[in-house]
Amino acid sequence: MRDIAPPADSNLRTAETSLVVRAATPADAEAIMRMRSELILTEPLDEAWTAAGSADLARRLEPGGDARAVIVVSQDGRPASCALGFVHRLLPAPAYPKGLAGRVHLVATLPAFRRRGHARRAVSALLDQLASEGVTLFELNAGEEASPLYEQLGFAPASSMMRMTRLVAREDQAPGPPPAPHYAETVPKFTGYACVLLTDQGGRPVQLHATYSSSHPWQFPGGTMDHGEQPLQTAQRECYEETGLVVKGPLRLLASAFTPPGGPWPFGTAGWIFDGGCLTPEEIRSITLDAEEHDDVRVLAVEDWKGLMPAQDFARLEAVMAARATGTAQQITWGWGDA
Structure with missing residues (x-):
């Protein structure tokens, strides 16, 4: 926790009492995390x-x-200082009848705004907010240099207790969800496409050459999905681009087709x-x-297509x-080979 020294210049502190002190919202989560x-x-x-x-803090806010968090906002609209706490439940007791405790988790102030009392204002506002919710037990961990500030705000050492921690070694740690950008690099990549079956x-x-x-x-008629499209939108768009026909929905799904990576394309397709x-x-x-894509269109009975297509294309x-x-959608596995 930082910004615990008294203001070096009382004039600066007076000049900055107009800075806005407000409750943090989920939109402030990233700024708080970066300060931490x-x-x-x-x-x-x-x-x-x-x-x-x-992302986790935004959900919890x-x-x-x-x-719960409080932000001291500088004149340019950026957070200058913040105080973050968490509410947790205890068994009710006379001293905390609602069974609520508030732990001050972090207090931080940007270097350019230190020694001006912003941390005190943020912590005081945070404690007031917690108290308004029925919290009567407040906890924090403070270093020696920060103790005077918190003693002035009513905190007292808990000499009967020793803070102890146990951190599970990473190799023994139960696996949890890794950060999204890292996880995204580990999962398979697929290209999506959609098309339509037309008959006379x-x-x-009806098929295109x-x-x-x-x-x-x-x-x-069909093709690769564009960014932001859903499969049905792709099928309708591609059909119009390739044939000039407007296919109106809702269209019934007949089949999904999976192709593993291989052949000329480095990714799988769905x-x-x-x-x-x-x-x-x-x-x-x-x-x-x-x-540029097709030079012929034919309408043939199913059996007449067999001699014009690779075996797997005809099976599809x-x-x-x-x-x-039958009205039952099919799951098709389709490869890159000609067989």
Whole structure:
């Protein structure tokens, strides 16, 4: 805990009594965490742990959470000092009938604002806030140099107790969720895509001939998801871009397709195939292809597609058609090979 010395210049303290002292909100969590990291800890936290701690503290500062904090705001709107505490429950006793205790966890002040009484103001406001909630037992750990400040605020040494700690060695520690940025680096990466099954009114599949893939020449209208899209949105967008047809929802999901990493693409893929419905002869004739991606469109009976497609592509087509016929969505595993 810092900023425990008396003000070096009483004029400075008087000039800064106009600084705003307010309760912290979840939006202040990151600033508090950075002050803790930079001013309190002997070894500052890296960005991943700062982000994880900020997210945790923001949740605990929400209504109903156990964290309480006070911010002293400088003239430029930034936190100059802060005091953070936590409320925890005890068994009720005459001295604390509500069974509530408040522990002052940290007090920190930016170097440019020290020795001006900001820490005292922050701690006093924090104690008042805790008292207003029924807290009657207040606890903290203070170093020798900080003791005079807290004694002036009513704290007394608890000589009958010895503070003891036990930190589980990291190799024995039960695994918990690592910081999100670190964890994200360890999980598999996948590309998402979505497409639609279109047939004519006789139930014959409509497929497009790709100019960019000799291994998988005949395909459903569809493509890769853009950032922020949901699969259904991708299927509708790609169908319009590749055929000029507007497929209206809601579209029924026929199949999901999983492809493990391999072949020319370094990531796995996860795809969704939706039922785009039956097209009239007029709609089929109106299909307009994007010449950079497709150069032909055909409407054939399922069995007639077999000789035009790799075995796994034809198996996917059969599975999708079966899903439409039975109403049961299919799970398809599809690889990069031609077999």
